Amino acid sequence: MSTPYIPCLDLGSYINGSEEERKKFSDELGRAFNDSGFVTITNHGLSQDLIEKLYENIKAAFALPLETKRKYEKPELAGQRGYTSAGKETAKGAKTPDLKEFWQIGQEVTDGDPVKNEYPDNEILEELPEFNAVTGSIYKKLEENGTHLLRAIATYLELPINYFDKHVHNGNSILRGIHYFPIENPEIIPDDAVRAGAHEDINLITLLIGASADGLEVLTRSNEWLPIKAHHTDIVVNVGDMLQRLTNNKLKSTTHRVVNPPRELMKTSRFSVPFFLHPRSDMDLTSLPSTIDAEHPKLYSDMTAGEYLDERLREIGLKK
């Protein structure tokens, strides 16, 4: 089920559809990215079974003792691989860190591409061998879905359909398993402490498998917070700042947040698993000439994806 402002699109109709269906999907996706910056998608090819396995493993991983999880927290990796404990990530411009802990999995390069040297190895969670296999398989499937979505967007932007392919092949994407832990003593947390403070994602697009509980909200153009209702098996997709930058704000990287639960649910956990689709670090994010004109002057300085990521990781406190 989707919220009226957030359209729900059938990815199967793009991947396996007729020319006409593919065009329709690409127009609808482009329009939504131009408007709210968010869609939900169905028929994404991830089985319910795999999604359930994913959540079982994510829950089991965060249920491990803190000292076990801490073995996988390496400050030199700036949160980009393995475990990041509570209190480390703060939304850009916010004072109090988010009420969450998370685990990040990065790209596994297997085709001899020298870009492998840019990526640290993934941390292998020895206590839960299935966790590594399941998250690795989810990573690949979401990457594949994301590549299809970017093809649809390339068509919408009147670029060659494969415009993004070479940039996202072996790109610096991240799968992040998040645990928003129970809030045991709501009275003693700072007033501004939230599960995830209002922010925009850094990457090209984000694909998020419907979370275990409500809480995700997007900021509409009329400045109202709109809750996103997604079935457990739907995928929420949104534009990130890199795609907004490339399109000189034609496509919107919409502000979103995760609110604290109502009082009666304060002591429950929430789990979610976003996939941040990043390009390779050498992708040039200079705004496309077709998106710049007298009415839409150029808004951003020219930067590569790698330079931009570095700047943003410092702003959110993950990189020192």
Ligand SMILES: O=C(O)CCC(=O)C(=O)O
């Ligand atoms: O947990 C969610 O539903 C959203 C998480 C999110 O926005 C993020 O990690 O960037």
Ligand SMILES: [Fe+2]
């Ligand atoms: Fe986000």
